[in-house]
Amino acid sequence: xxxEVRVAYKRGVQDPExxxxxxxxxxxGFKGVKRVSTAKLFVIEGECTREEVERMCRxxxxxxxxxxxxxxxxxx
Amino acid sequence: xxxEVRVAYKRGVQDPExxxxxxxxxxxGFKGVKRVSTAKLFVIEGECTREEVERMCRxxxxxxxxxxxxxxxxxx
Numbered sequence: 001x002x003x004e005v006r007v008a009y010k011r012g013v014q015d016p017e018x019x020x021x022x023x024x025x026x027x028x029g030f031k032g033v034k035r036v037s038t039a040k041l042f043v044i045e046g047e048c049t050r051e052e053v054e055r056m057c058r059x060x061x062x063x064x065x066x067x068x069x070x071x072x073x074x075x076x
Numbered sequence: 077x078x079x080e081v082r083v084a085y086k087r088g089v090q091d092p093e094x095x096x097x098x099x100x101x102x103x104x105g106f107k108g109v110k111r112v113s114t115a116k117l118f119v120i121e122g123e124c125t126r127e128e129v130e131r132m133c134r135x136x137x138x139x140x141x142x143x144x145x146x147x148x149x150x151x152x
């Protein structure tokens with residue numbers, strides 16, 4: 001099976017990489033950019049069920065205080 | 077406009093974060109996991125065309141030596 005996990009900051013939590021990227025883009029002349037936010041993707045392949053991927057998120061991939069995660073199945 | 081940029085390692089390039097994550101998951105008991113790969117997502121909002129987002133990728137968001145990028149429009 002192949003799963004995609006998207007880990008992003010919760011609404012209201014600072015996204016320092018997004019802020020730095022926004023600043024850098026504006027310094028490079030991309031004046032139209034108003035907001036940049038970032039997220040991390042993990043593609044996980046192997047013999048694992050959705051429940052196991054949920055547990056991976058809670059135990060390792062996401063920080064439950066500041067991050068949300070979304071799990072999507074890419075292949076059977 | 078709202079754009080999503082996905083930056084991932086090119087095929088054949090090492091993905092150290094993916095490898096470390098794989099190791100950590102297996103140490104945590106997720107023995108079925110065979111492979112983990114990672115990517116970075118940027119969500120970019122503002123007045124910018126696809127061509128500008130292409131230029132952002134080439135100039136800042138992706139390393140052309142080791143990374144590929146994909147641009148997707150999320151909202152008009």
